[in-house]
Amino acid sequence: MLDQIIQKSKPGMEKAIDRFKEEIGKLRAGRANSAMVENLVVDYYGSKSPLKQIASINVPEPRLIVIQPWSKDNLVDIEKAINESQLGFNPTSDGQVIRIVIPALNEERRAELVKVLGKYAEAARVAVRQAREDIWDEIQELVRQGKMGEDGKFSGKEKLQKIVDEYNGKIEEVRERKEKEVMEI
Numbered sequence: 001m002l003d004q005i006i007q008k009s010k011p012g013m014e015k016a017i018d019r020f021k022e023e024i025g026k027l028r029a030g031r032a033n034s035a036m037v038e039n040l041v042v043d044y045y046g047s048k049s050p051l052k053q054i055a056s057i058n059v060p061e062p063r064l065i066v067i068q069p070w071s072k073d074n075l076v077d078i079e080k081a082i083n084e085s086q087l088g089f090n091p092t093s094d095g096q097v098i099r100i101v102i103p104a105l106n107e108e109r110r111a112e113l114v115k116v117l118g119k120y121a122e123a124a125r126v127a128v129r130q131a132r133e134d135i136w137d138e139i140q141e142l143v144r145q146g147k148m149g150e151d152g153k154f155s156g157k158e159k160l161q162k163i164v165d166e167y168n169g170k171i172e173e174v175r176e177r178k179e180k181e182v183m184e185i
Contacts, residue, residue, distance in 0.1 A: 002148070002156050005138055006163065012131030013167040020124035020171060024178045027113055031181065032059045032102045037067065037089075042081040044074060051078065065100040072096070105182075113182045121175040128167045132160055 025035035038052035051057065055069040055078060069075055075093050082091045082100065089100045105113070139156045142148040
């Protein structure tokens with residue numbers, strides 16, 4: 001029973017890691033990545049749609065993103081959405097596709113990105129701790145109801161902490177990999 005309760009914490013922790021990976025995928029690391037623009041909201045025939053639903057996004061070179069809308073009528077709307085975003089990109093259009101050249105990062109911007117990366121990592125660790133607290137509350141409630149003894153409670157706490165440590169290790173591994181990518185010239 002204890003193992004089943006503890007296993008319930010894993011989906012919440014997995015979700016925290018997935019969200020962390022999604023957030024850092026949007027960080028501009030000097031290398032082009034389709035995740036940087038795929039969720040930009042574009043005015044598409046009067047409704048708001050993510051860019052990935054109205055165009056194909058390719059990364060043919062390390063510093064180039066090419067966006068090819070499925071309808072050429074949307075080139076202007078896509079270009080407008082990119083310009084209005086906080087990404088700082090300068091898109092160019094040739095009437096067929098939009099090209100975004102990713103400028104090289106300076107040392108100051110790299111250090112800034114590492115700080116942002118640290119904030120995202122901390123948010124992920126907080127989400128993991130929250131999942132742990134939810135399960136811990138459930139274990140304590142079972143003890144209060146007399147369905148579990150004190151030994152089970154402390155055993156559960158140890159097992160839960162091992163899982164938290166495992167997921168914090170995964171977060172740190174992802175953070176280190178991204179930091180290395182950001183600091184790479």
